[in-house]
Amino acid sequence: MTSIVWIRKDLRLHDNPSLYHAAEAGDVLPVYIFDEDEEIGAAQKWFLHHALDSFQRRLDSVGGKLYILKGSPAKILPELAEKFQASSIHWNRQYEPSVFKRDREIGEALYKTGVNVNTYEGRLLLPPWDVKKNDGEPYKVFTPFYKALQKHEVPQALPSVKKMDTISFNKKDSLSLNELKLLPEINWTAGMEKRWTPSEEAAVRRFHAFIDKKLKVYKTQRDFPADEASSALSPYFALGLLSVRSVYHTVKKTAEAAGEPFLRQLVWRDFAYSLITHFPETETDPMNDQFKHFKWMDEDDQFDAWKKGKTGFPIVDAGMRELWSTGYMHNRVRMVVGSFLTKDLLIHWRKGADWFDDTLVDADVANNVMGWQWVAGSGADASPFFRIFNPTTQSKKFDPDGEYIKKWVPELREMPSKHIHDPSGAPEDALKEAGVNIGKDYPKPIVDHKAARLRALDRYDDVKK
Known part of the structure; x- marks a missing residue:
């Protein structure tokens, strides 16, 4: 079986459902498509460039190769499916309103051509439609949402991909990272370079350092900026270099009661995605x-x-x-x-x-x-x-x-x-x-x-x- 994995904000090998299941099933073509119509800020472009570079090396270490393209996913994915005779396409879902709508349309179009489309939860603890009131309505207040989520079982993180067989492709057809033009023409990134290492390995190290040194004081010191008691994991969650489910279960297992204030922040993130999924107009308009x-x-x-x-x-x-x-x-x-x-x-x-x-x-x-x-x-x-x-x-x-x-x-x-x-x-x-x-x-x-x-x-x- 030949599968295409559409890589997006999930630049990691650990707990990556789309990559894991495709690699288990057979030959894989991991594809990253830089969509110029999808807005991304200048600072995050810098982070993305280096995260992609690191992810390429991680894929190489398990036998994978990343195919990089630029353009419209709605046009490129069907072309790739036909070119490589892929029987299935896998991706982890994104919930930004315009992206989610586009992805559904892409999936429906691919399905009509006979390509099996598989989508997964690789971004949140639970999909945005899982946590609702008894009457089926979404929550608008965090505390009841938090309590309701506790009644659901958050799936355990999947193992890291250890080996994969990549479909061979002409390297000339794949763009280099520099061709994506993610880095600024004038270098203003010195402060970011000092602060961040955009890689999966750095994300995992930062998380474990947080558990070892900061989690015990997180509740009392997180509001004091000079103390630097927060986790600073958000950039790694944003581009998927770190699995939120992996973090959630590790904290629950190792920290017990001390981890509750931090776990609330992870659930708050799910709450934000629930709101923007059910009320997409709030991206630009007031909910009130x-x-x-x-x-x-x-x-x-x-x-x-x-x-x-x-x-x-x-x-x-x-x-x-x-x-x-x-x-x-x-x-x-x-x-x-x-x-x-x-x-x-x-x-x-x-x-x-x-x-x-x-x-x-x-x-x-x-x-x-x-x-x-x-x-x-x-x-x-x-x-x-x-x-x-x-x-x-x-x-x-x-x-x-x-x-x-x-x-x-x-x-x-x-x-x-x-x-x-x-x-x-x-x-x-x-x-x-x-x-x-x-x-x-x-x-x-x-x-x-x-x-x-x-x-x-x-x-x-x-x-x-």
């Missing part, structure tokens, strides 16, 4: 209909200041600069910068989501939309709109000594801890001693938080009326 009438502002200067980390609010600026340098931002800080954009600046959450899509190595449509609609107050199970984070208070609470700020906002390194969270309000002698001239060395705040908060609440009252 009231917000369709919300009057957002469009201040380009303020949006640019936010993107560049020059708002005059140190915790916000630190987060945005970490993002630009490393392609990543601590989760607590993501909430702070999101609240600041949507509530202090009243700029539409979609603009923030688009910026994150372009700059995050862990860019993921479901998680991104879920996070932004949550913080904006417009989504399912959202933070109420009237819950407006005070960036200074958040900074004092979660970065009390200013260690995170000093790392990413070096012009404030000499500021004493008690003034670093609000340097514009510091006394002149403290500023002088720290060598900080507000408005010159570090920007003045672009808004008055108290006034901005009242303005946001007024807008919300208008929508409610």
Whole structure:
């Protein structure tokens, strides 16, 4: 039997259902098709280039060869099936609304030509349609979703592919990685190169290091960005270098009760995919209909200041600069910068989501939309709109000594801890001693938080009326 495996966001040998089952059945042609119509941000393109390079080497080690093409999967897959006389095509499902719809159409077209199509769950703990209410309706609130998922059995991870027989092909027909043009023409990736190793082996090492050193303090320290107590596994989940089922069962087995707060985060990821699968319109539109009438502002200067980390609010600026340098931002800080954009600046959450899509190595449509609609107050199970984070208070609470700020906002390194969270309000002698001239060395705040908060609440009252 000859099978084609359509490789997408599943660049791993361990617990890869489509690759595993195809390799067990007979000869395999692993194919990666770079679809230029499928949007992917600049930071994640860099990560993808190196992840593909690593995956090629992993395939080589078990006898496989990756066939790389560029173009429309709907056109290329039937052509490959005919060219190689493949009796079946296998792939792990993706749930981004437009991609999921396209894949179903591809599957139906292939089936009509006599090709057997096999799809698998290789991205989530459970498929998005498995966890529903008793009446068949999807959950819109996380806690009942979490409890309901506990009643389901999450399948165990599959063994790693140890050996495969690859269909021979003309190497000239396969593109090189450089021909995909994923890397930027101007090199701005030094910070990402220092932070990340995009490979399956690195993903597994990072996971085990997290279990050994950080999981026991995850519950109490995960909200403190300077402590780096989070797992930082999200980039590896995003492109499938790490199996979420493998992680889930390993944590359950080794950590028991200590692992519960982390497992909730994995289930939250499933919840995000459930929402975007059942409510695909939320990719662009608010789930809460009231917000369709919300009057957002469009201040380009303020949006640019936010993107560049020059708002005059140190915790916000630190987060945005970490993002630009490393392609990543601590989760607590993501909430702070999101609240600041949507509530202090009243700029539409979609603009923030688009910026994150372009700059995050862990860019993921479901998680991104879920996070932004949550913080904006417009989504399912959202933070109420009237819950407006005070960036200074958040900074004092979660970065009390200013260690995170000093790392990413070096012009404030000499500021004493008690003034670093609000340097514009510091006394002149403290500023002088720290060598900080507000408005010159570090920007003045672009808004008055108290006034901005009242303005946001007024807008919300208008929508409610």
